[in-house]
Amino acid sequence: MDSRMEIAIAGVTWKNPVTTASGTFGSGREYGEWIDLNRLGAITVKGVSEEAWKGNPVPRLAETQSGLLNSIGLQNAGAKHFIENDIPFLRQYDTKIIVNICGHTLSQYCAVAERFAGCDIDMLELNISCPNVEEGGLSFGTDPHVVERVVKAVRHYVKQPLIVKLSPEVTDITEVARAAVSGGADALSLINTLRGMKIDIHKRRPILASKIGGYSGPGIMPVALRMVYEVCHSVDVPVIGMGGISTFEDALQFIMAGAQAVAVGTANFHNPYATVEIIDGIRKYMKENRISSLEEIRGCID
Amino acid sequence: MSTYCTAAVINHEEIIPGVWKIELSAPEIAKTARPGQFIQLYPPDERNLLARPLSLSSISKESVTVVYRVVGQGTKQFSCLQVDDMVRVMGPLGNGFTLPDAGTQNVIVGGGLGIPPLLELAKRFHENTVVLLGYRDDPFMAEDFQRLGLEVHIASQSGNYGFHGTVLDLLENLTLPAGMIFACGPRQMLQSVSMWAKGHNVPIQVSLEERMACGLGACLGCGVKIQKPGEQDWRYLRVCKDGPVFSGEEVVWNG
Ligand SMILES: Cc1cc2nc3c(=O)[nH]c(=O)nc-3n(C[C@H](O)[C@H](O)[C@H](O)COP(=O)(O)OP(=O)(O)OC[C@H]3O[C@@H](n4cnc5c(N)ncnc54)[C@H](O)[C@@H]3O)c2cc1C
Ligand SMILES: Cc1cc2nc3c(=O)[nH]c(=O)nc-3n(C[C@H](O)[C@H](O)[C@H](O)COP(=O)(O)O)c2cc1C
Numbered sequence: 001m002d003s004r005m006e007i008a009i010a011g012v013t014w015k016n017p018v019t020t021a022s023g024t025f026g027s028g029r030e031y032g033e034w035i036d037l038n039r040l041g042a043i044t045v046k047g048v049s050e051e052a053w054k055g056n057p058v059p060r061l062a063e064t065q066s067g068l069l070n071s072i073g074l075q076n077a078g079a080k081h082f083i084e085n086d087i088p089f090l091r092q093y094d095t096k097i098i099v100n101i102c103g104h105t106l107s108q109y110c111a112v113a114e115r116f117a118g119c120d121i122d123m124l125e126l127n128i129s130c131p132n133v134e135e136g137g138l139s140f141g142t143d144p145h146v147v148e149r150v151v152k153a154v155r156h157y158v159k160q161p162l163i164v165k166l167s168p169e170v171t172d173i174t175e176v177a178r179a180a181v182s183g184g185a186d187a188l189s190l191i192n193t194l195r196g197m198k199i200d201i202h203k204r205r206p207i208l209a210s211k212i213g214g215y216s217g218p219g220i221m222p223v224a225l226r227m228v229y230e231v232c233h234s235v236d237v238p239v240i241g242m243g244g245i246s247t248f249e250d251a252l253q254f255i256m257a258g259a260q261a262v263a264v265g266t267a268n269f270h271n272p273y274a275t276v277e278i279i280d281g282i283r284k285y286m287k288e289n290r291i292s293s294l295e296e297i298r299g300c301i302d
Numbered sequence: 303m304s305t306y307c308t309a310a311v312i313n314h315e316e317i318i319p320g321v322w323k324i325e326l327s328a329p330e331i332a333k334t335a336r337p338g339q340f341i342q343l344y345p346p347d348e349r350n351l352l353a354r355p356l357s358l359s360s361i362s363k364e365s366v367t368v369v370y371r372v373v374g375q376g377t378k379q380f381s382c383l384q385v386d387d388m389v390r391v392m393g394p395l396g397n398g399f400t401l402p403d404a405g406t407q408n409v410i411v412g413g414g415l416g417i418p419p420l421l422e423l424a425k426r427f428h429e430n431t432v433v434l435l436g437y438r439d440d441p442f443m444a445e446d447f448q449r450l451g452l453e454v455h456i457a458s459q460s461g462n463y464g465f466h467g468t469v470l471d472l473l474e475n476l477t478l479p480a481g482m483i484f485a486c487g488p489r490q491m492l493q494s495v496s497m498w499a500k501g502h503n504v505p506i507q508v509s510l511e512e513r514m515a516c517g518l519g520a521c522l523g524c525g526v527k528i529q530k531p532g533e534q535d536w537r538y539l540r541v542c543k544d545g546p547v548f549s550g551e552e553v554v555w556n557g
């Protein structure tokens with residue numbers, strides 16, 4: 001039996017359901033020295049803002065048991081640099097390009113979305129976990145009303161299918177998911193990182209210069225899986241699941257919970273071949289279990 | 303080209319209490335490695351997700367050697383590795399030192415655990431090279447440099463061995479004009495040696511450390527503030543990909 005891994009999200013067809021989690025894979029250049037980028041369903045790039053952002057002070061990384069804390073602070077060279085350098089690079093490959101965008105104000109979000117309107121990219125992913133500087137640094141993603149407003153405003157400028165990436169730092173993820181969809185999201189992705197801390201007891205100070213950072217990796221997977229499951233049961237748009245996925249078994253759990261596709265993040269740091277090993281693993285599982293399309297198992301957990 | 307492989311431990315010894323020298327069979331890494339580059343060594347316990355960056359101390363045809371101090375969970379696990387055990391490793395990574403033109407008067411300056419990463423560099427120099435080594439207490443690996451036939455000066459802060467003082471004192475006492483400085487060691491030392499170099503108009507290459515996740519330039523976790531000549535402001539470059547070796551004049555040391 002020929003196992004087909006192809007999937008479609010908001011009208012965009014990926015050759016397989018595996019992409020990269022934003023911020024863990026740059027624009028693919030570095031990992032391209034290790035893996036064949038043509039093999040990926042899509043490449044989701046590091047967050048891009050309208051102007052260049054310097055990022056947070058170092059140390060920006062702390063290892064935890066089965067996880068990682070980061071406070072990169074969305075360092076990036078800005079939309080202009082990205083458009084001139086990264087899109088031509090990515091277009092050399094037979095994979096979909098998903099540009100993740102970020103902003104500190106509503107107008108910054110709109111401005112960066114507008115910059116990409118005329119660009120040759122396949123999808124746009126809106127990171128709403130950024131601190132809202134006009135509201136005392138509270139994340140945009142925590143209030144359903146704010147989420148709906150931001151998505152609606154950005155939607156106006158976006159020409160590509162729009163993925164809204166949800167923050168897990170909410171009491172009811174389905175409420176935010178519905179807000180994003182009613183604002184105009186064509187698809188949802190989740191989860192972004194959970195905020196965490198690590199303290200050096202000898203120096204009596206946090207490891208991260210920013211004290212608090214985003215927690216990712218295998219440690220967050222059960223939470224991510226639960227949220228993806230809940231969201232898949234509460235909205236009709238396709239969902240890209242992520243959070244701690246390191247193996248094909250992890251990826252299949254997300255698909256069975258209802259995800260259309262999955263993103264691999266922190267696992268890349270542990271194993272530069274993680275993405276392609278996951279693709280190969282899913283294919284092997286499909287063959288062994290005589291599954292011809294992922295539809296047969298998607299959302300099988302009711 | 304870098305590779306990601308499983309390497310066998312060929313030799314492993316504790317050279318002074320808490321400091322270990324490990325030789326790994328890794329012909330693919332050894333083939334392209336240059337002095338000043340590093341490897342990412344993966345702790346055997348997979349709950350430690352991140353590999354540990356360690357600078358190459360020597361490179362031979364089939365193997366690479368690193369010297370590390372046991373400081374935390376990962377290095378503690380490394381110290382339990384036995385000969386013939388297998389360990390995951392990625393490398394060589396980073397830019398490495400830029401070798402000077404022939405005839406340049408080289409000054410190699412190492413402090414503590416910054417000393418081993420300078421050995422392979424010293425091996426590439428046959429003459430016109432002075433080596434200044436600074437220790438807190440008892441020296442290690444000094445004889446490896448002496449064996450190369452280079453002029454070696456030693457300082458210890460405790461005064462237990464060699465000159466009572468720091469490498470900066472040794473630098474002050476240099477009798478010949480330095481053409482290029484290569485330095486590796488604690489950040490404080492690198493900063494003061496860079497200030498000295500600036501004051502004496504000597505170009506300097508320093509090897510820096512920062513916490514890493516990917517080790518290959520993708521995550522932007524390992525920032526170092528760099529301001530290149532002619533640039534208006536500093537920006538964060540990546541220690542793992544743009545470094546670990548930087549021009550000492552371009553590093554923004556404070557803040
Ligand atoms: C380019 C480079 C070359 C290095 N070369 C050497 C060497 O040749 N010999 C040597 O003894 N040490 C070297 N270090 C430092 C070495 O990487 C750390 O001592 C080691 O990672 C500590 O790991 P751990 O698990 O024992 O400590 P833990 O504190 O348990 O580590 C927790 C996390 O913090 C990171 N970390 C802790 N301290 C450092 C540090 N100083 N620098 C970078 N990351 C750190 C670890 O990698 C790990 O991700 C180098 C660092 C860099 C960046
Ligand atoms: C170093 C690092 C940088 C990240 N940068 C971004 C980013 O720029 N934009 C974004 O939406 N998410 C960012 N994330 C979050 C990831 O895309 C992902 O949602 C999260 O890490 C959970 O997946 P994982 O456990 O597989 O890493 C980043 C995560 C890490 C670890």
Ligand code: FES
Binds near residue numbers: 515516520543
């Ligand atoms: S460690 Fe990821 S960019 Fe340097």
